[in-house]
Amino acid sequence: MPLYEFECSACAHVFERVMKVNEDLGGLACPACGAVNLKKLIGRTRFHSRERYEERLARRMAARAAESKGAGNR
Numbered sequence: 352m353p354l355y356e357f358e359c360s361a362c363a364h365v366f367e368r369v370m371k372v373n374e375d376l377g378g379l380a381c382p383a384c385g386a387v388n389l390k391k392l393i394g395r396t397r398f399h400s401r402e403r404y405e406e407r408l409a410r411r412m413a414a415r416a417a418e419s420k421g422a423g424n425r
Contacts, residue, residue, distance in 0.1 A: 361386035 353372060358365045359381035366382055380387045 356392040357381075357389045358392055359384060359386050360388040360390060365392070 354367055354369050356365060356367050357379070362381060362384040364381055364383035368379065376389070376391075379389060381389065
């Protein structure tokens with residue numbers, strides 16, 4: 352499913368939402384202020400898969416483990 356980026360017209364908060372391509376935006380509201388007047392930002396749509404998510408998560412966890420080992424050697 353694509354990852355879309357939205358900007359709230361009321362408070363200018365930018366947030367992301369994973370949505371189906373043809374999903375209705377009717378129930379979507381700004382998580383910061385609750386306004387429903389949102390603008391879909393162009394060019395920031397990304398597709399992601401569970402495999403890519405798991406790869407990124409594993410890299411982040413390895414980096415954190417390396418940082419904690421490095422902090423212990425100081």
